[in-house]
Amino acid sequence: MRQTMNVKFYSCLLVIFLTNTVWTRNIRSYYDQIDWSFYSFECPQECFCPRSFPNALYCDSKELKEIPIIPARIWYLYLQNNLIETITEQSFANATQLKWINLNNNKITNNGIEKGVFARLKSLLYLFLEDNELEEVPAPLPASLEQLRLARNKITRIPGEVFSNLENLTVLDLHHNKLLDSTLSDVTFQGLNNLIQLNIAQNSLTKMPPILPTNVMQLFLDNNSIEAIPDNYFNAMLKLLFLRLNNNKLTDEGLPAKIFNISSLLDLQLSHNELTKIPAITTHLEHLHLDNNRISSINGTQICPIPIPAEHVYQRDLPRLRYLRLDGNEIKPPIPFDLMLCFRSLQAVVI
Template identity: 55%
Template structure:
């Protein structure tokens, strides 16, 4: 009698791998496609975690991945194959690496037609990478070495709502009238800590928040804010703005709710709109406050009318770090009766 060796057959019934060839390959990629130096936690995970792993080479991103976390590594470039299968990516975080423009294949980001968030803070970029996908909603490029923005870089980014360029090497010659053309839905523009000496030209009309801290801006052109009807937050801290560099009614704008002018060279409190709610004037050279002059409405009206929508809305005022001595003028308190905090 001939003995037949038993054949061991293992069926992966629970994992569902026992199936047709194409589906079998798809599931193999699903379970085993995660790069060995990274982690794809969870059976149904669409996230790739490669952050803080001392990587110097960009791993290959599997096709199922929607969120790629690659920050805090030593990656200095991106290969043509890095995102070859990452066509579904929505979120790419490459913050705190060593990426340079010369090591980014041209058009590699544009191929990601579903990309919404691209984070490249704290790298070694010398110019804004382009072309970029039209789907992009947030672009973060803070603290690089950017001194150039190629013409037309933002022309197709109609969905971009946030552009962060703080901490770079931008100057007045880089920011041209057409630099931000195409940004039709931009809400936040951050140009803080660059080399600007003048207010940037032709900011998108949709802008709500404009950050220009830590530049060398000396003055603001007349009617600068009249072309920005939605602007609510303006930060100009740590510049070189003097009272003579401010037109009389420059901040008499109904949309501005939060105005920050700390650490400048102001010698007087600028006129404001009655809708302004937060005003930062600390660490300037202001010596005194004239209540009737800075009140956005006639003081006689303030005494006669009850608090309402047409009354000054200022709730927070910082004046410390100046040369102002108490007491606070009674007219100031009567004008701004909604003040919950004043720092002198």
């Protein structure tokens, strides 16, 4: 009986071995039949076309002054760290399936971009043009775009309605440019109905942008010269989670009493401003950065978003603040006891 079972067991092993051998042989045969010379022939001589990633074309850091002819099969195009000055339709005539273009760190100007060259790329999802010499947002852009990154240029102008057809855009990065208050109008961001992150930090703004997309979750306005926030400014922004206003010129008078009464807000950063007191916050806020202001004292009872809770209270009803940064002010230890009574979820207080 045992001998019969052993025969059956080893027979099964033999079948599995033979099956795997045939499968492996078939896969290798298919792989060997691929005409890799086709990919090599299509590959521009200045670039690298990896066999393991046939939809990608690497032309980065080659000191290129112009974009080569891009093969039709390419989805991902890497052209960063070159000396490219112009973008022409001829380079992309066959590349109708492009999804990703990285042109960071080149010498591209608006005059060097052929009119409509990006709009013809109907499948484009990501366009990176950081660290170039653009003076305005390039237009027109394809409606398919999901991310547009234009940081560290010289942008002072945003053409009217340039974003109006970009309903799929989720990330718009314009930080470290030369945007002025006059650059932004009520319709500048009109049409960005699915925008999640808007970064306009490190510009020359003295006021908050007039009207922002209501679905924004991350708003970065650091390193401007903003002095005040209009009353009810955030009322329509029901999904805002992260707000950064570090390194501005905000004062107590520039903040309306309940300006940060945003139920969705989790992280509020107001470091390096001119505040002398802690602004009112909601019970939902988890991180508050107020370092390097002019705050001289803390009153836990006054800043608590609810009356100081009794000893026995449901955890869900308590303020959720977990991190509070107050260093670089005029506050001296110890931490007030009523602060700890209010914010019982605090894990770190930096003074």
